[in-house]
Amino acid sequence: xxxxxxxxxxxxxxxxxxxxxxxxxxxxxxxxxxxxxxxxxxxxxxxxxxxxxxxxxxxxxxxxxxxxxxxxxxxxxxxxxxxxxxxxxxxxxxxxxxxxxxxxxxxxxxxxxxxxxxxxxxxxxxxxxxxxxxxxxxxxxxxxxxxxxxxxxxxxxxxxxxxxxxxxxxxxxxxxxxxxxxxxxxxxxxxxxxxxxxxxxxxxxxxxxxxxxxxxxxxxxxxxxxxxxxxxxxxxxxxxxxxxxxxxxxxxxxxxxxxxxxxxxxxxxxxxxxxxxxxxxxxxxxxxxxxxxxxxxxxxxxxxxxxxxxxxxxxxxxxxxxxxxxxxxxxxxxxxxxxxxxxxxxxxxxxxxxxxxxxxxxxxxxxxxxxxxxxxxxxxxxxxxxxxxxxxxxxxxxxxxxxxxxxxxxxxxxxxxxxxxxxxxxxxxxxxxxxxxxxxxxxxxxxxxxxxxxxxxxxxxxxxxxxxxxxxxxxx
Numbered sequence: 154x155x156x157x158x159x160x161x162x163x164x165x166x167x168x169x170x171x172x173x174x175x176x177x178x179x180x181x182x183x184x185x186x187x188x189x190x191x192x193x194x195x196x197x198x199x200x201x202x203x204x205x206x207x208x209x210x211x212x213x214x215x216x217x218x219x220x221x222x223x224x225x226x227x228x229x230x231x232x233x234x235x236x237x238x239x240x241x242x243x244x245x246x247x248x249x250x251x252x253x254x255x256x257x258x259x260x261x262x263x264x265x266x267x268x269x270x271x272x273x274x275x276x277x278x279x280x281x282x283x284x285x286x287x288x289x290x291x292x293x294x295x296x297x298x299x300x301x302x303x304x305x306x307x308x309x310x311x312x313x314x315x316x317x318x319x320x321x322x323x324x325x326x327x328x329x330x331x332x333x334x335x336x337x338x339x340x341x342x343x344x345x346x347x348x349x350x351x352x353x354x355x356x357x358x359x360x361x362x363x364x365x366x367x368x369x370x371x372x373x374x375x376x377x378x379x380x381x382x383x384x385x386x387x388x389x390x391x392x393x394x395x396x397x398x399x400x401x402x403x404x405x406x407x408x409x410x411x412x413x414x415x416x417x418x419x420x421x422x423x424x425x426x427x428x429x430x431x432x433x434x435x436x437x438x439x440x441x442x443x444x445x446x447x448x449x450x451x452x453x454x455x456x457x458x459x460x461x462x463x464x465x466x467x468x469x470x471x472x473x474x475x476x477x478x479x480x481x482x483x484x485x486x487x488x489x490x491x492x493x494x495x496x497x498x499x500x501x502x503x504x505x506x507x508x509x510x511x512x513x514x515x516x517x518x519x520x521x522x523x524x525x526x527x528x529x530x531x532x533x534x535x536x537x538x539x540x541x542x543x544x545x546x547x548x549x550x551x552x553x554x555x556x557x558x559x560x561x562x563x564x565x566x567x568x569x570x571x572x573x574x575x576x577x578x579x580x581x582x583x584x585x586x587x588x589x590x591x592x593x594x595x596x597x598x599x600x601x602x603x604x605x606x607x608x609x610x611x612x613x614x615x616x617x618x619x620x621x622x623x624x625x626x627x628x629x
Contacts, residue, residue, distance in 0.1 A: 175247050176212040182228065185210060189224070201290045217258045225250065225294035245416055252277055252409060269403050272296050277410050285629075286310065287321055287328060289414050293407075294323050297388070306367055307389040307434040310411070313344075314354055318385055332363065336366045338362025343373040349591050354393040376409040378416055385397060386411055425505045425628045428523060430487075433621060436479050441501035442490045446482070449566055451620040454478035458627060459614045463602050466559070468629040470521070474555045474625050477530035481559060484514030508543050511535055534559040539593045557596035561587060561603050564594070578582060580608060 178185050181386040182204035183196055189212070215223035227243070229235075256274050279292045294308040311320030313335050320331045335341065341361050343350040350373045352358040361371070370393055374386040386408060390396060436450045457478040461471045485493060488510055492503045499507065515532035518524045533547060533556035540548030552560075568583035578586075583605060589602045617623055 169208045173241055175240070176214075176318075177240065178210045178212060179208065179235060181316060182210060184209050185212075195599070206230055208232050209244045211235060211239075213243070215250050215254045217254050222254060231264060242420060245303045245413070246411055248409075248416075249280070250276070252406075252413065255358075255620060256406075269300065272300060273403075273406055273410065274525070275480055276407070277413075279412055280410075284418075284454060285295055286414060287323070288412070291323055291328075293411070297407075300391065301395065304392045304395050306391040307387065309366070309387040309389070311385050313382060320385075320387070323518075331363065331446050333362070337370060341389070343375045344382060344385065347375060347377065349374050349401055349408065351396060351398060351404075353395075353397050356393075358387050362473065363388065368393050370396050371394060374404055374411070376408060376415060378412060378419070383412070384415060414420075419423045421627065425523075429624055429628065430621070432476065432479055433624075436483070439483060439486050442493060444487070444613075446493075448620070449570060450479050450482060451560070451624075452528050452566045453616045454480065455614045455617055455620060456566060456611070457558050458623075459610065460558045460562060460599060460603050460608065461555075463606060464599070468627070470555065471627050473526045474530065474629045475624055477527045477534070477555060478513065478559055478562065479624075480518055480527065481534050482510060482514065483517055483533050484510030484512065487513050494573050497572070501536075506537070529553060530555045530559060532556075534563060534583055534587065536560070537594045538596050552596065555609060556600070557599045561595055561599050565603070569615070580612065584608075611612060 183201050186200075187193070196309075207230055209229050209232065211227045211234075213225040213227075214221050253274070256270050256277065275594065276293045276296050279296075281289070290310060292309055292556035294305070297308065298305050305320050307324040309320050309331075311331075312319035313334065316335055318333045318340070319333050320333055322329045322331060333340065334424060335344065337360075339350050339352050339355075339358060339360050339362070341362075351431050352361060352371045353360040355368055355371050357364075367393065370390040372388040374388070375382060376386060388404070403542070421470040433451070440446050440449065454475050458471060461474055465603065466474070485507075489508055492499065492504055492506055495503070509532065511532050515528045518531060519528040520628050532544065533552055536542035536545065536547040536552045536556060537560075538549060538552070538557075565583050565587060568578045568586060569580055571577045587595060587600055588604055591597050619627040
């Protein structure tokens with residue numbers, strides 16, 4: 154703020170900024186400083202030298218009441234920094250910045266307003282880049298209770314799909330799930346009018362669509378992202394006239410904060426989906442070396458996830474297992490195609506070469522931040538329960554559960570697939586081999602669960618086409 158005052162930056166100085174209060178800039182950063190009103194005398198040679206390192210920048214304006222109170226500049230040495238992909242993230246950051254500033258510096262006329270601003274700040278500050286929406290709204294529910302106490306009955310959200318909204322409702326008892334018609338009730342009115350709708354007494358509202366015996370007052374907040382209806386928020390109270398028209402600005406701001414959370418999760422989800430698509434493309438490219446293993450990794454991932462579901466693994470562990478399964482053979486990129494496609498038994502030297510793929514695969518993914526925890530699963534998917542596997546000769550519980558699952562899925566799919574030196578075995582033969590090797594090659598806990606799965610489910614897992622929609626469901 155002091156910098157802004159000192160430089161006397163006026164809105165006209167950055168009038169080319171768009172409605173999101175963001176200016177993407179490419180060119181001389183020294184010139185940028187002049188545009189922003191920095192006196193020539195302050196742009197000395199040392200500063201020019203520092204600024205000369207950077208190629209592009211985003212300038213964010215922080216405004217309160219149409220007055221710029223701060224600026225934030227993000228510099229980059231990389232060309233393309235101000236492209237559309239980054240612009241989406243920067244737009245989110247700018248919205249957070251301005252929401253925070255307006256809550257922080259807006260003048261609260263009463264203690265009531267002051268408390269509400271504080272609650273909104275706490276909800277805003279609880280935003281997390283990768284937290285699921287229900288967890289975020291549980292926190293919001295608890296913060297809203299500091300204002301309305303036990304009169305706050307519920308906080309729900311839903312996503313319109315054709316004629317219905319599939320809703321998740323948070324209340325004192327926990328989380329419940331419902332399905333409502335979109336175009337009826339106060340919700341239908343809020344969507345049609347594109348505004349917050351307030352029913353101070355639902356019994357006197359002709360549009361009220363009864364879904365609970367305890368709701369006496371209700372607020373519906375439609376959430377629009379990029380001018381499209383994205384979600385609907387419901388706030389319910391168990392007392393009449395506890396909310397009214399004077400509460401509209403507060404709930405409009407709450408709606409903006411929840412929209413931020415949803416935009417944030419969208420960005421994060423899109424980013425994770427891009428990672429997943431990139432990994433599948435990479436795996437498909439590697440498998441071109443060996444036509445006999447086409448889609449092997451995707452089938453193994455599908456089988457691994459089926460076993461993980463039956464064993465009750467957490468969402469986070471299932472996601473790591475999925476990535477490990479997709480990438481378990483990535484180390485074979487360094488193995489000669491003549492060895493992988495050999496029509497006959499491998500020599501001892503060739504077998505030692507193949508065995509290296511576990512170590513190389515683990516090494517390749519170890520430094521990738523979003524694949525944290527995947528490296529060990531890949532390294533140990535050829536370990537055996539009796540300790541006779543490779544590369545480290547681990548046995549029994551020394552092998553992590555995910556690697557034990559992957560070992561069963563990998564072996565099963567290998568048996569039911571054609572190889573250069575043999576035809577595929579039947580499903581029944583492969584299942585029998587798993588059974589015969591319980592306690593030697595395979596972990597008893599995993600193998601027994603796998604053998605308990607109905608054959609039709611196993612067949613469905615390996616014949617799922619395409620696999621990508623299935624895998625996207627496991628992105629946490």
